[in-house]
Amino acid sequence: MDELLLKAQRLNDKVQEDPSISFIRRDLQQISQQSQNLVSKSNQAIDTSEVINKGKSLLARTGFNSEQLARRLHNLKKITTIRYDEVETLDISSQLSLNYQSLVLSSISKIKDQTTNEFTEFTKNCLLSGWEQTKQLMLEAKMDFTHLDEFSQKYTSKMQQPFVDRTSTDFDHDIGQPQKSQFFRATPPNLGTRKGFVSEKMLLYSKVIKMIMLKNKKETSSDLISMLRYVAKHMLNVVNENSYLTDKIQFIDLWTLIRYFSKECSFSNNHQMYINAVPSFSNLLISASKSFLELQFKEYIKNKVRQNPRKAKIGGVPGTLSLVSGYINLIYQSSRNDWPEEFEDMISGFPIWPLVYFSIRCGDPDSALELLTSKSASQCKDAANCAFYLKLRLEDGGSKFTKKTRSKALNDYRRIDRESNDPYKQMLFNIIGKFEITPNSSILQSIEDYMWFHLVMLHDNYQKESINYSGDNFNLKKFQQIILEHGSKHFSKRNNEIQYFRILLLSQQYELAISYLAGCENYLVEAVHFAIGLNNLGLLRLPDDSNNKKISTKYSSTVSSSSYKISTSKNSKLLSQVDFDPIFLLTDKKNDNPILNFDHLIKHYISSFYQEYIDEALCYLNLINNRQNFYHYVKEIALNTKQFSLLFGSQSIEGDRKPGKLDDIISSEEIYKIIKLTSQDCLQLGFIVVSIKLYDLTAEHDLVIKLLNKELGNAISRPKQEKAEIIELAQNIYHKYEMGIFNTIEDSKQVNNFKICLGLNEFFDDFNDKNYGRALSKIENLNLIPFVPSTVHSYVEHFKEMGKAISKNMGNILIASMSTLYHIYRYIKKNNPQIILDRGQENYLKVLKERSRCLIRFAGMIGEGITSQVNKKLLKIHVLMK
Numbered sequence: 001m002d003e004l005l006l007k008a009q010r011l012n013d014k015v016q017e018d019p020s021i022s023f024i025r026r027d028l029q030q031i032s033q034q035s036q037n038l039v040s041k042s043n044q045a046i047d048t049s050e051v052i053n054k055g056k057s058l059l060a061r062t063g064f065n066s067e068q069l070a071r072r073l074h075n076l077k078k079i080t081t082i083r084y085d086e087v088e089t090l091d092i093s094s095q096l097s098l099n100y101q102s103l104v105l106s107s108i109s110k111i112k113d114q115t116t117n118e119f120t121e122f123t124k125n126c127l128l129s130g131w132e133q134t135k136q137l138m139l140e141a142k143m144d145f146t147h148l149d150e151f152s153q154k155y156t157s158k159m160q161q162p163f164v165d166r167t168s169t170d171f172d173h174d175i176g177q178p179q180k181s182q183f184f185r186a187t188p189p190n191l192g193t194r195k196g197f198v199s200e201k202m203l204l205y206s207k208v209i210k211m212i213m214l215k216n217k218k219e220t221s222s223d224l225i226s227m228l229r230y231v232a233k234h235m236l237n238v239v240n241e242n243s244y245l246t247d248k249i250q251f252i253d254l255w256t257l258i259r260y261f262s263k264e265c266s267f268s269n270n271h272q273m274y275i276n277a278v279p280s281f282s283n284l285l286i287s288a289s290k291s292f293l294e295l296q297f298k299e300y301i302k303n304k305v306r307q308n309p310r311k312a313k314i315g316g317v318p319g320t321l322s323l324v325s326g327y328i329n330l331i332y333q334s335s336r337n338d339w340p341e342e343f344e345d346m347i348s349g350f351p352i353w354p355l356v357y358f359s360i361r362c363g364d365p366d367s368a369l370e371l372l373t374s375k376s377a378s379q380c381k382d383a384a385n386c387a388f389y390l391k392l393r394l395e396d397g398g399s400k401f402t403k404k405t406r407s408k409a410l411n412d413y414r415r416i417d418r419e420s421n422d423p424y425k426q427m428l429f430n431i432i433g434k435f436e437i438t439p440n441s442s443i444l445q446s447i448e449d450y451m452w453f454h455l456v457m458l459h460d461n462y463q464k465e466s467i468n469y470s471g472d473n474f475n476l477k478k479f480q481q482i483i484l485e486h487g488s489k490h491f492s493k494r495n496n497e498i499q500y501f502r503i504l505l506l507s508q509q510y511e512l513a514i515s516y517l518a519g520c521e522n523y524l525v526e527a528v529h530f531a532i533g534l535n536n537l538g539l540l541r542l543p544d545d546s547n548n549k550k551i552s553t554k555y556s557s558t559v560s561s562s563s564y565k566i567s568t569s570k571n572s573k574l575l576s577q578v579d580f581d582p583i584f585l586l587t588d589k590k591n592d593n594p595i596l597n598f599d600h601l602i603k604h605y606i607s608s609f610y611q612e613y614i615d616e617a618l619c620y621l622n623l624i625n626n627r628q629n630f631y632h633y634v635k636e637i638a639l640n641t642k643q644f645s646l647l648f649g650s651q652s653i654e655g656d657r658k659p660g661k662l663d664d665i666i667s668s669e670e671i672y673k674i675i676k677l678t679s680q681d682c683l684q685l686g687f688i689v690v691s692i693k694l695y696d697l698t699a700e701h702d703l704v705i706k707l708l709n710k711e712l713g714n715a716i717s718r719p720k721q722e723k724a725e726i727i728e729l730a731q732n733i734y735h736k737y738e739m740g741i742f743n744t745i746e747d748s749k750q751v752n753n754f755k756i757c758l759g760l761n762e763f764f765d766d767f768n769d770k771n772y773g774r775a776l777s778k779i780e781n782l783n784l785i786p787f788v789p790s791t792v793h794s795y796v797e798h799f800k801e802m803g804k805a806i807s808k809n810m811g812n813i814l815i816a817s818m819s820t821l822y823h824i825y826r827y828i829k830k831n832n833p834q835i836i837l838d839r840g841q842e843n844y845l846k847v848l849k850e851r852s853r854c855l856i857r858f859a860g861m862i863g864e865g866i867t868s869q870v871n872k873k874l875l876k877i878h879v880l881m882k
Contacts, residue, residue, distance in 0.1 A: 229255035294363030713805025
């Protein structure tokens with residue numbers, strides 16, 4: 001049938017293409033009438049064979065085989081063509097099973113829709129909650145950074161230009177393309193998609209660092225920390241940075257933690273060197289970490305209660321207890337008559353021990369103590385004992401909590417552990433007495449809770465309260481070891497690398513924290529600026545032991561590198577369990593403490609943008625403690641960028657040094673040291689002109705003249721075009737030193753040789769240009785070679801005092817002088833009287849011959865530097881003068 005339909009369509013197409021066949025449009029009524037007429041005609045007795053033959057003939061002309069179709073139709077059978085599907089009848093059990101399956105599927109679909117709706121609502125609430133928090137941070141960041149901009153404009157207008165002036169000045173173009181220094185040959189950090197790329201985040205941080213440097217370093221540590229935190233807040237408004245919003249919020253919290261540290265570090269300039277010697281300072285940092293965690297937890301409770309005020313059921317006097325009670329309502333029950341069975345000792349139907357614990361967890365132990373000593377708590381068992389122990393812990397830093405008191409508290413703790421099932425009651429007696437360091441997992445549900453618990457359990461290094469229990473003498477060093485043994489994978493759940501960085505900071509492992517964050521992808525910028533903040537507070541161990549680094553120009557000297565070694569898994573047991581970036585860590589051989597290679601971290605950070613942003617790179621380098629490294633890195637920047645005038649300044653017409661970029665951040669004394677180092681390297685690299693200019697910039701006049709004599713001596717026999725640069729420099733130096741500097745140079749022979757070398761170059765230029773008359777006049781004025789027989793001996797003695805730059809060229813000087821005499825002699829021979837002044841032609845020719853004989857005699861007497869070939873050439877030229 002498909003084939004029949006296909007061929008019918010083909011036939012219809014061919015019929016339509018035939019122009020001889022006309023088409024007549026008919027409506028339905030007309031078609032029906034014609035159909036009836038056709039039926040009536042077909043009912044009449046006609047000869048069907050003729051019609052069939054005509055039909056076959058018509059079909060045959062179009063290529064249709066009607067006989068083949070007839071045979072196929074004849075072979076069709078009903079039983080094989082049409083398929084019958086028998087439907088089985090269902091019994092009662094099958095029907096019930098079908099209904100049961102239908103109900104199960106319907107229930108699953110209903111539960112699925114309900115779960116989807118609940119998840120959607122929960123997600124919406126989370127997003128709204130996160131947005132409220134983020135909006136508040138963005139508003140604060142906007143206000144804070146506006147203050148930062150005003151702060152910037154008040155002190156310097158240069159900060160409005162993030163790009164440096166890279167205009168080439170007087171001698172930046174003199175040096176060729178130098179080879180890359182090994183100090184900037186390492187792979188640049190992953191800061192952008194191309195070298196020289198600087199993100200908005202990097203520009204904002206550099207703005208702060210540059211502001212600090214250009215304000216004569218009058219800011220305190222808190223100023224720097226606050227401004228760096230403002231930048232982190234401002235990054236919330238930047239949407240094109242390659243970082244998540246949660247990461248930005250975490251970094252803001254971490255800058256808050258650093259600010260807590262700065263409050264404890266405000267009284268001293270050298271902290272890290274006293275951390276081990278004075279445990280009380282380490283305790284101050286531990287207290288700062290606890291305060292940060294407590295404030296963070298309190299803010300978390302406020303947000304939870306603010307999101308669910310009806311369920312929290314806050315009431316009463318506003319304060320910590322009211323806030324904590326609302327939080328307890330949220331996490332444990334919907335009505336006050338349905339508390340967990342393990343809770344005991346109720347106050348007005350409310351459990352007292354969760355109230356006390358969460359009050360302490362929020363950093364308000366005074367409210368907890370007030371609750372324990374209230375009349376309503378007097379009926380609660382162990383409330384009085386807990387209040388007594390807590391009060392002793394709070395007074396005088398816990399010094400009144402003696403060993404005898406701790407033994408008594410231990411007995412109460414053991415009894416409570418046996419009799420009571422309340423986890424908060426057990427936890428309170430544990431943290432007050434510092435007995436067991438194994439936390440209760442039902443209470444400590446977050447990493448922040450874990451860190452806070454262990455920080456509370458730390459014992460003071462100077463207190464001995466040993467009662468043979470697991471929490472005895474649990475100090476900071478043991479806690480740090482536990483964190484390192486667990487490693488980053490244990491704490492960094494869901495690939496949150498910032499979490500482990502936070503833990504290392506809270507446990508006072510600042511060097512490892514910076515090294516870890518710097519090794520994480522996309523976090524090098526943050527690692528560098530956290531290192532700058534911590535170093536400014538004096539909390540970093542550095543190779544030169546100058547841990548009291550403030551932003552100033554006074555630095556301590558470098559210690560021998562033999563005192564340190566690179567941290568690897570083979571030579572450092574402390575770092576064996578954690579994969580830190582080894583290029584930023586060293587280890588002290590004496591006590592195996594990790595040391596941050598801060599200088600290398602800064603150099604590594606600026607290696608990707610120092611060529612395009614020299615100002616910013618210099619400001620970062622000025623943070624380096626080791627000044628020898630600072631001088632070396634700045635020297636490498638100068639050699640690689642060739643911006644010598646931009647960095648060091650240039651000479652004015654009066655001879656004074658015009659300020660350069662370095663004058664904004666360091667003293668002139670340090671600048672001169674860097675220029676001298678750069679000059680020495682330029683000499684080794686073959687950049688003589690640049691080296692001479694740099695020495696001239698530092699008023700090393702003796703060395704300038706000495707180098708110029710050497711270069712002028714080498715340039716005497718060279719073509720004029722090749723030595724144009726050194727000649728121009730020598731002439732400028734001559735005119736400047738002629739004003740009085742020549743008199744200050746100790747070696748007058750060097751000055752005399754300099755003038756002779758400069759005159760010899762002018763003589764050779766005139767000689768090569770065939771200005772023989774002028775050349776002869778210049779060589780006579782130099783008084784270098786004799787032209788009168790009676791003066792030959794005196795010139796020989798004078799030659800012995802000349803410098804090497806002149807003596808080594810004496811052969812060429814004599815040949816050029818002889819050639820000059822010869823060319824003048826030959827010119828006169830051609831009867832050109834214009835060159836003869838007041839003498840006769842024959843007499844002047846005799847004088848020229850006499851001068852040539854003096855030169856030959858002088859060459860034979862000095863001996864040094866005059867080869868046989870020179871003598872032969874002189875004699876040959878003399879013979880030609882006939």
